[in-house]
Amino acid sequence: MPSTPSPQPARLAAPSSPADAPARRVRVQHLARAKREGRRLTMLTAYDALTAPILESAGVDMLLVGDSLGNVVLGHGSTLPVTLEDMERATGAVARSTSRVLVVADMPFGTYEASPEQAFASAVRLMRAGAHAVKLEGGAPRAAAVRLLTDGGIPVVGHLGYTPQSENAIGGPRLRGRGDQAQPMLDDARALEEAGAVAVVLEMVPADVAAQVTRALSVPTIGIGAGPDTDGQVLVWADMAGMTAWTPSFVRRFGELGEDLRRAASSYVRAVSEGAFPAEENFHRH
Ligand SMILES: Nc1nc(=O)c2c([nH]1)NC[C@@H]1CN(c3ccc(C(=O)N[C@@H](CCC(=O)O)C(=O)O)cc3)CN21
Numbered sequence: 001m002p003s004t005p006s007p008q009p010a011r012l013a014a015p016s017s018p019a020d021a022p023a024r025r026v027r028v029q030h031l032a033r034a035k036r037e038g039r040r041l042t043m044l045t046a047y048d049a050l051t052a053p054i055l056e057s058a059g060v061d062m063l064l065v066g067d068s069l070g071n072v073v074l075g076h077g078s079t080l081p082v083t084l085e086d087m088e089r090a091t092g093a094v095a096r097s098t099s100r101v102l103v104v105a106d107m108p109f110g111t112y113e114a115s116p117e118q119a120f121a122s123a124v125r126l127m128r129a130g131a132h133a134v135k136l137e138g139g140a141p142r143a144a145a146v147r148l149l150t151d152g153g154i155p156v157v158g159h160l161g162y163t164p165q166s167e168n169a170i171g172g173p174r175l176r177g178r179g180d181q182a183q184p185m186l187d188d189a190r191a192l193e194e195a196g197a198v199a200v201v202l203e204m205v206p207a208d209v210a211a212q213v214t215r216a217l218s219v220p221t222i223g224i225g226a227g228p229d230t231d232g233q234v235l236v237w238a239d240m241a242g243m244t245a246w247t248p249s250f251v252r253r254f255g256e257l258g259e260d261l262r263r264a265a266s267s268y269v270r271a272v273s274e275g276a277f278p279a280e281e282n283f284h285r286h
């Protein structure tokens with residue numbers, strides 16, 4: 001009998017210990033309760049069926065199919081070129097490869113701003129692709145769209161602070177809601193909640209303003225660069241895992257997957273050049 005061991009199948013997506021226990025599905029109806037009970041919510045972005053099940057098995061509550069897909073996956077310089085088709089394809093991949101996590105899909109630039117009806121038609125396409133909720137950028141001017149979607153059975157997450165889709169109108173990435181802009185941000189947050197939003201992302205907001213907005217709402221706030229006093233946190237998964245070359249200063253790199261991958265590919269290159277791969281166990285002679 002040959003003594004070569006059979007290769008171990010990779011079981012990356014399968015939970016392997018209680019620490020990796022699958023997330024209890026957070027349903028949108030439970031978000032306000034999670035906030036009341038003081039349970040902090042975790043959200044990461046996801047864009048494909050390769051990584052989404054790994055993030056789900058780590059116990060994350062929500063996966064955001066972010067339009068950061070444009071920067072992270074498609075190589076664009078901003079989120080503006082991202083299309084509804086891009087988001088449908090990524091949302092489908094994330095939804096098909098997960099079973100418990102709440103999937104939120106970003107509505108891309110240009111697919112919801114013209115009218116509530118435009119927003120509804122676009123959101124329906126993301127829901128058909130497998131999303132459980134959609135997210136859109138902006139405050140009071142988006143309230144009518146949030147109301148129409150909510151009444152039509154589509155849960156909506158809001159997004160205030162730095163809103164990358166309007167960088168050409170409001171300017172680049174920097175703290176939003178400082179000084180006399182805090183009150184308008186509070187008004188926007190209240191308008192979103194009043195219109196039915198199930199949660200609100202706060203991006204690049206001073207911690208004290210984020211805390212104030214968090215206290216003012218009964219639905220959870222989810223911070224990114226907004227300090228510790230929000231009801232949850234979100235990061236771009238590739239930033240969190242150390243896959244991206246540069247990350248915003250609000251990111252902590254919880255791993256160095258980019259360096260790990262570079263090392264693996266470099267070993268492969270060396271093994272092939274030296275004739276060490278494929279080895280006997282990797283092929284059949286007859
Ligand atoms: N990989 C990635 N991570 C993100 O968090 C992210 C994306 N892409 N794409 C979509 C938006 C854009 N975001 C950004 C983009 C740039 C900065 C940035 O340049 N930040 C600087 C300056 C901050 C300041 O002036 O206060 C920083 O050092 O953090 C921050 C957030 C957040 N989102």
Ligand SMILES: CC(C)C(=O)C(=O)O
Pocket residue numbers: 045064065066067068069106201203224234235236
């Ligand atoms: C950074 C998060 C909130 C986002 O909107 C995205 O990833 O597109």
Ligand SMILES: [Mg+2]
Pocket residue numbers: 066067068079106
């Ligand atoms: Mg986004």
